[in-house]
Amino acid sequence: MNAALRGRSAIAPWVLVAPFVVLTGVFVLWPLGQSVLMAFQQTFGPGHARWVGLDNFRAIFADPMFFTALKNTAVYTLGSVLIQMPLALMLALALNRPDIRGRAWFRLIFFAPSLVGVVFVAMMFALLFEKRTGMLNVLLHAITKHTPAPWNLDFPWLENFVMSALIVASLWQWVGFNMVYFLAALQNVPKDQIEAATVDGAGPIARFLAVTWPAIRPVAGFVVLLSIVGSFQLFELPYIMLNSSAGPENRGLTLVLYLFQTGFGVGDLGYASAIGWLLAIMLLTLAGLQRLIGGRREGDVG
Amino acid sequence: MSEGYARSMQGGLGGRAGWLAVVGLLLLGAGITLLPFVWLICAAFKKNEDFFVSMFLPPGDGFLGVGWDRLTFEHMVNLTTKLGLARAALNSIFLSSVTAVVATLLCAMAGYALARLRFKGSGLVSAFVVAMVAIPWPLLLAPGYRVLYQMGLLDTFTGLILPAVAPAFGVFLFRQATRSSVPTAMIEAARVDGCGEIMIFFRIALPMVRPMIGAFMLVTFLGMWNNFIGPQVVLQSPDKFPLAVAVAQLRGVYYQEYGLLMAGTLLAIVPVLGLFLMLQREFISGLTSGAVKG
Numbered sequence: 001m002n003a004a005l006r007g008r009s010a011i012a013p014w015v016l017v018a019p020f021v022v023l024t025g026v027f028v029l030w031p032l033g034q035s036v037l038m039a040f041q042q043t044f045g046p047g048h049a050r051w052v053g054l055d056n057f058r059a060i061f062a063d064p065m066f067f068t069a070l071k072n073t074a075v076y077t078l079g080s081v082l083i084q085m086p087l088a089l090m091l092a093l094a095l096n097r098p099d100i101r102g103r104a105w106f107r108l109i110f111f112a113p114s115l116v117g118v119v120f121v122a123m124m125f126a127l128l129f130e131k132r133t134g135m136l137n138v139l140l141h142a143i144t145k146h147t148p149a150p151w152n153l154d155f156p157w158l159e160n161f162v163m164s165a166l167i168v169a170s171l172w173q174w175v176g177f178n179m180v181y182f183l184a185a186l187q188n189v190p191k192d193q194i195e196a197a198t199v200d201g202a203g204p205i206a207r208f209l210a211v212t213w214p215a216i217r218p219v220a221g222f223v224v225l226l227s228i229v230g231s232f233q234l235f236e237l238p239y240i241m242l243n244s245s246a247g248p249e250n251r252g253l254t255l256v257l258y259l260f261q262t263g264f265g266v267g268d269l270g271y272a273s274a275i276g277w278l279l280a281i282m283l284l285t286l287a288g289l290q291r292l293i294g295g296r297r298e299g300d301v302g
Numbered sequence: 303m304s305e306g307y308a309r310s311m312q313g314g315l316g317g318r319a320g321w322l323a324v325v326g327l328l329l330l331g332a333g334i335t336l337l338p339f340v341w342l343i344c345a346a347f348k349k350n351e352d353f354f355v356s357m358f359l360p361p362g363d364g365f366l367g368v369g370w371d372r373l374t375f376e377h378m379v380n381l382t383t384k385l386g387l388a389r390a391a392l393n394s395i396f397l398s399s400v401t402a403v404v405a406t407l408l409c410a411m412a413g414y415a416l417a418r419l420r421f422k423g424s425g426l427v428s429a430f431v432v433a434m435v436a437i438p439w440p441l442l443l444a445p446g447y448r449v450l451y452q453m454g455l456l457d458t459f460t461g462l463i464l465p466a467v468a469p470a471f472g473v474f475l476f477r478q479a480t481r482s483s484v485p486t487a488m489i490e491a492a493r494v495d496g497c498g499e500i501m502i503f504f505r506i507a508l509p510m511v512r513p514m515i516g517a518f519m520l521v522t523f524l525g526m527w528n529n530f531i532g533p534q535v536v537l538q539s540p541d542k543f544p545l546a547v548a549v550a551q552l553r554g555v556y557y558q559e560y561g562l563l564m565a566g567t568l569l570a571i572v573p574v575l576g577l578f579l580m581l582q583r584e585f586i587s588g589l590t591s592g593a594v595k596g
């Protein structure tokens with residue numbers, strides 16, 4: 001009977017995994033293989049390609065647009081991680097206090113923006129940053145109306161401060177999402193150690209550094225990595241907010257926006273694939289570094 | 303929660319003053335978070351000229367000093383009757399529902415097999431799953447487009463749905479869920495009773511991972527609803543566009559029709575926020591399950 005069962009179960013598992021394997025093969029592995037080949041091709045739309053060897057990579061390393069995109073992406077990533085992470089952690093610490101009422105409501109409110117699609121966030125913030133009618137300028141003007149230097153209603157956020165505008169929009173969207181991760185991590189903080197530290201007379205900062213931070217460090221590392229990876233793939237926000245362009249002097253050009261422009265604007269999917277590979281290599285290197293650093297620190301503690 | 307812990311947390315930022323500071327910070331944060339939503343709702347019903355008069359609702363002599371009679375449903379009517387947003391909404395509902403149901407089923411099947419069945423090649427498939435999660439999506443954008451072109455799937459819903467129904471992270475999540483909530487003993491018992499392997503999955507395993515089914519369906523639904531780059535690249539006929547693309551295209555054409563643009567945006571996010579209000583727990587556990595279970 002056992003043998004009969006085994007015979008049957010040799011096919012059944014494959015019936016269950018086959019759809020996943022086939023679809024992944026066709027829509028992930030095949031394109032992945034193609035992307036390797038395409039990085040060495042120049043294409044004219046999806047139907048015509050010619051081999052160009054390493055020309056794509058040579059061109060990219062001599063392409064000022066690519067470096068503009070890389071710089072902008074790095075600035076955006078640094079800006080959003082450095083502002084968002086401490087804020088998310090602060091909100092989580094605040095919501096973790098048992099003496100705060102309505103914590104579920106706060107969590108609901110902070111989390112809600114992350115459900116709104118990036119496209120729709122971009123639509124909203126494009127108009128929030130508008131010159132005469134946008135909420136931000138009108139608000140700043142209303143606050144400063146009676147001061148000697150009232151806010152200029154024509155302040156051009158989307159022209160002069162593209163990156164700040166993008167960082168603010170993504171802060172609004174993701175800070176609550178990251179907060180939920182930190183909040184979950186805070187449940188792992190050993191309460192007896194907090195008590196012991198309090199009894200020993202440790203202040204809030206000392207307690208945070210000695211007990212809380214070591215306990216949430218692995219999750220913090222993960223959230224930072226997730227946020228860096230997400231930031232590096234920024235596309236919709238500038239694409240929509242800047243009206244399908246990269247803004248004045250390409251100030252809003254990001255790596256993926258440039259990949260999109262070369263691949264689907266110009267029609268050179270080969271060049272786009274080469275950019276894609278450079279992006280993937282950067283992200284994998286970052287993930288590897290994070291693992292290396294994270295692993296070593298954990299080793300020190302244990 | 304012990305008394306000592308509560309006290310130590312209260313002492314965290316200097317007693318009463320600290321508590322006030324924390325509550326102040328939270329209220330301020332919540333206010334800033336809600337402000338764009340409030341602005342959006344007001345803007346969606348405002349006439350264009352009133353954008354220059356007021357930040358939120360136009361002033362007037364109605365209730366609360368608001369000019370209620372100056373508000374308008376015109377944008378909503380125009381969007382749904384003349385500008386094809388009703389069609390786009392249907393497209394979004396169709397694409398998101400089909401993707402959510404099929405992806406959940408396929409991921410649950412594969413996740414169960416990898417967690418509880420032994421078969422040749424299972425190690426390879428598991429390694430696959432982990433490797434796939436690490437691929438950044440922009441890398442597949444250009445080659446994926448060419449593959450869809452070669453298969454003749456450009457400008458079809460099939461070309462949009464098929465690549466989205468077998469996400470590796472879904473298989474990963476269902477493998478974890480199966481491991482933690484489907485006991486091997488139950489499967490063995492069903493086998494002894496003569497139940498087939500496929501029936502065991504549907505009758506026993508699937509009902510036991512129900513919490514993950516709910517959460518994952520919501521996440522994939524939301525993912526397709528908010529997906530912009532996929533339909534933007536794959537679809538060409540305007541009558542096939544989902545809301546994300548249709549609304550974004552309004553900005554190109556009617557870029558100074560503020561009320562119209564915000565009405566379209568509101569129309570697209572209300573269903574999602576409504577779902578969220580009804581099913582908060584599933585949403586939060588689904589969207590953040592990557593870290594906790596990882």
